[in-house]
Amino acid sequence: xxxxTPTSSTADKTSFAYVSARDRWPIIITGAIDDVYRAVSDTTxxxxxxxxxxxxxxxxxxxxxxxxxxKLTPLPxxxxxxxxxxxxxxxxxxxxxWFNVPWLFSECYVYRRIATLFSLSQHWxxxxxxxxxxxxxxxxSRPAVLELASRYHELITQLEKKETKTQEEAEEAEKLLFMExxxxxxxxxxxxxxxxxxxxxxxxxxLQGSEARKxxxxxxxxxxxxxxxxVLKKAKKDGKERRVDIVLDNAGFxxxxxxILAGFxxxxxxxxxxxxxxxxxxxxxxxxxxxxxxxxLNALANPxxxxxxxxxxxxxxxKTPQPLTQKEVDELSFLFSQWSMFHAEGQLILRxxxxxxxxxxxxxxxxxxxxxxxxxKQSELVIFKGDLNYRKLTAxxxxxxxxxxxxxxxxxxxxxxxxxxxxxTCKADVVVGLKPGEDExxxxxxxxxxxxxxxxxxxxxKWAVVSFSAGR
Ligand code: F6P
Ligand code: MG
Numbered sequence: 001x002x003x004x005t006p007t008s009s010t011a012d013k014t015s016f017a018y019v020s021a022r023d024r025w026p027i028i029i030t031g032a033i034d035d036v037y038r039a040v041s042d043t044t045x046x047x048x049x050x051x052x053x054x055x056x057x058x059x060x061x062x063x064x065x066x067x068x069x070x071k072l073t074p075l076p077x078x079x080x081x082x083x084x085x086x087x088x089x090x091x092x093x094x095x096x097x098w099f100n101v102p103w104l105f106s107e108c109y110v111y112r113r114i115a116t117l118f119s120l121s122q123h124w125x126x127x128x129x130x131x132x133x134x135x136x137x138x139x140x141s142r143p144a145v146l147e148l149a150s151r152y153h154e155l156i157t158q159l160e161k162k163e164t165k166t167q168e169e170a171e172e173a174e175k176l177l178f179m180e181x182x183x184x185x186x187x188x189x190x191x192x193x194x195x196x197x198x199x200x201x202x203x204x205x206x207l208q209g210s211e212a213r214k215x216x217x218x219x220x221x222x223x224x225x226x227x228x229x230x231v232l233k234k235a236k237k238d239g240k241e242r243r244v245d246i247v248l249d250n251a252g253f254x255x256x257x258x259x260i261l262a263g264f265x266x267x268x269x270x271x272x273x274x275x276x277x278x279x280x281x282x283x284x285x286x287x288x289x290x291x292x293x294x295x296x297l298n299a300l301a302n303p304x305x306x307x308x309x310x311x312x313x314x315x316x317x318x319k320t321p322q323p324l325t326q327k328e329v330d331e332l333s334f335l336f337s338q339w340s341m342f343h344a345e346g347q348l349i350l351r352x353x354x355x356x357x358x359x360x361x362x363x364x365x366x367x368x369x370x371x372x373x374x375x376x377k378q379s380e381l382v383i384f385k386g387d388l389n390y391r392k393l394t395a396x397x398x399x400x401x402x403x404x405x406x407x408x409x410x411x412x413x414x415x416x417x418x419x420x421x422x423x424x425t426c427k428a429d430v431v432v433g434l435k436p437g438e439d440e441x442x443x444x445x446x447x448x449x450x451x452x453x454x455x456x457x458x459x460x461x462k463w464a465v466v467s468f469s470a471g472r
Pocket of ligand 1 (some may be wrong): 016020107189249250284385386387388389391427428459
């Protein structure tokens, strides 16, 4: 069930896989150490402190193993069945070391291994080592959050008014809005925390505003949004139940924009219910776990108090946050009441599955997670958010970049029974569906990689691909 195409490896010095293993993972683990250190200092329970210090030691040891190119060790059994498959794969790979291992598998291993340190503890079982960072970045995306809340409020009010328009005008408007909502949702992904090791908060804020979005339209290299819209429009015309699934990526701002899209689809009748798929364990730093959803709704339930706590960089600059205006509070409360109503009525729900945090690609979905596969077939459209989901769809293969998307996703392509839309900002080497010559052109641009052999343009989150596959 795996692709025969060679996959990205940390051994390839021109790849982002190599840069990740050499630079990014040690930084990410250092961040985790700092976080547990803070949590230990904040608690007075002695047994918890002792155990926390032990976790810090384990994390430090883990970082050492990566930096010194040791072998990946079998994961300790924490009671979940995926451990056996991780360890089996490790064996099949011939017990590789850190700088000669498939990127996708080893990066999943990093987060699964960190998770075992907590799941096997007594006092830190449900501790999310990345939660602090996720919330703090959400705080610092305040300008974009407020801008979108206001835009959303305006838009939903318009939709509800259903002003006198011809059918055609109404459809045209709906399509444009759909595209805009999806683009917001797409660029919301440019801000994931595992890349923060190279972006400043200012960069992030710039990436989020509407100006930035317009300017970025030309950076969408493949744009199949029109096809996805046709699917939903048709289902709406047929008047049947129509479910849309979103395989989530990051918490905070990205989850916020995912909910904006979800709310829009429901309000416009393009979907009758939405199923969100978060991760079951802290994953790739910023991915959504169910408690992030709760935390986001909580923040919106009481926005004034949420925003009265300074974000980390405000703290560092000695600034106190401005209180929100009444209009801002009202617009955020509007979001909160809409989303909690959808949630309460069962139109917007979360569904977890351990498949999402296994070490393999989504080529394995039909064979290793048949129930989830059947479930997803019930959906009109399954939207996959972000870079990692795209890597998993395309098996992190080193495809020729002109390979059609529908081919690169293997068993999930035509005939799979699933309509797939991938909204991805490029943060890794794999990319497919490009026009002939496009990769070369991008490489020749400044910072694009030139003739170094590296596809550097695809690492920064500045470019995006929106790809659709009709599976049913
Ligand atoms: O390329 C950097 C990286 O951290 C990859 O390791 C990973 O695939 C991706 O970004 C995570 O990004 P996203 O949150 O968009 O999936
Ligand atoms: Mg992510």
